[in-house]
Amino acid sequence: MKYKELSVKEFLDEVKEGNIDLEDFISEVIEEIKRINESFNYFVYISEEQAIAQAENIKKRIKKGENGGRLLGLPISVKDCICCEGIPSRAGSKILEGYIPPFDSTAVRKIKEEGGIIIGKTSQDEFGFGSFCTNVGIGFKIPKNPFDPERSTGGSSGGAAGITASLNYPHIALAESTGGSISCPASFCGCVGLTPTYGRVSRYGLIDFANSLDKIGPIGKRVYDCALLLSVIAGEDNMDQTTIKQGEEDYTKYLKEEKDEVKIGIPKEYFGEGVDERISKLILNVVGSVEGMEYEECSLPYTKYGVPTYYLIALSEASTNLAKFCGMRYGLHLPLKGDFNEYFSNVRSEGLGDEAKRRIILGTFARMKGYRDRYYIKAMKIRTMIINDFKKAFKKYDVLITPTMPILPPKFDELSKLELIQMYMLDLCTNPPNVAGIPHISIPCGKIEGLPIGMQIMADHMEERKVLVVARKFEKELNLSG
């Protein structure tokens, strides 16, 4: 049996038929990701032992005739910030050095229950603090774009997208987005990345960045892969009170749906200043080339406030979240010297990287007495207006389509020349849907200069179905895969 080039769907069928020796298969996959990792740095930890043990276990189960499980034998990589029992989980930060969670996050527990095999933890910007995976923690390596190693994978789920694109074996990545960390790397690496509605997937066991923004979601080679993983990880959870009431849902069944006519809004603010004209043109061409898609230009006037609103909320929440890292209960420890102020300051200064320090300070400042109303509360109010902007548009349109990123995957030396604020501004297409917590997907829609371009499809809260139906329609029409 040749394992290479099998799609996730084909692979799962073969496993059920008993045509795949899982131990043999997993060993081959582990060897391959080790080989890729030597040059591309997509993994911060490869959980070889656990993966092989899991494969043995499932093999025994299949022998006994127990071949249930929606992900049976499928390799799953997990972003470093999502906790896996017994596997180092550090959110890409030195301050969590040595931390081995004694529990599984809800998403990982569900994946394991369905027979998914955890192959390792993928690289990211420290705590998710970045859009290019260049803000990795102290001692971590920067992942490289699979299409050109001198370019960024995008971030913060850079390792997740990089390995998804590079690995010629069936695999899905579990990633996470706060302000665009699924869409952006999926776009730069030519993958499909689905960010669910806020609260669709439990955040229990996620090393949080910003509680009101964090969303766990999949990155895969195909729309089907993302729909499948979402079906497994979605759901209400007693361990996370912000999860939404919802029943079990099989998102893959929507992919067969043939919606007669889809109404698409093209918000002009996402195609204007700051966006590479070639990207705008490509997206509009693609939208116009598919039959049964009715589209027209529309306007979301609050778009330009998306980036500052996002950053103020995200930084404020991050600065409180990161207060818990003080070298006492887990992670980096130093000898207990000096009083608590000295000890905490020493641990934090040694363990946190440059961007983490910067975001903590800026976030603390934005919540301080005298500044709180002006920055933090103001941003929360403008978030309401951004949500209303979207709600209004979704009364008229099924989905909105935009570029995912306004630029081609940048070279590392180009990035190093940018001012910080210029880097933040590159989130202009991804921040608004994340601030509003609406579901969105990035799918590859062509190439410019040999580099992949992502198209972003957004829908109203809880309308993952629409996002997936439209994404699948484009995927099929563009003949991008299968």
Next chain:
Amino acid sequence: MINKEIVRHVAELARLKLSEEEIEKYSEQFEHILEAFKILDEVDTEDVEPSFHPLEIKNVFREDEVESGLSQEKALLNTKHKEKGYFKGPRIV
């Protein structure tokens, strides 16, 4: 606006030690960032309710029944500083 004094003070509140170069660099970067964020001032938010979450979230209560949690042993697995089943911290007084 923001200046080196404020950065120094906030870093102290956040329990971060910064070098003089870091304070210098951060002050300058923060100035640029906050300058760009000024755009929010032009939005009239007078009668707008803040959205602390993207969707309306309600308090969820469960029955007041005893359930098992993380065991003491597991809770202490990740610390180097422990004594007699407790976390051991730095000097407070």
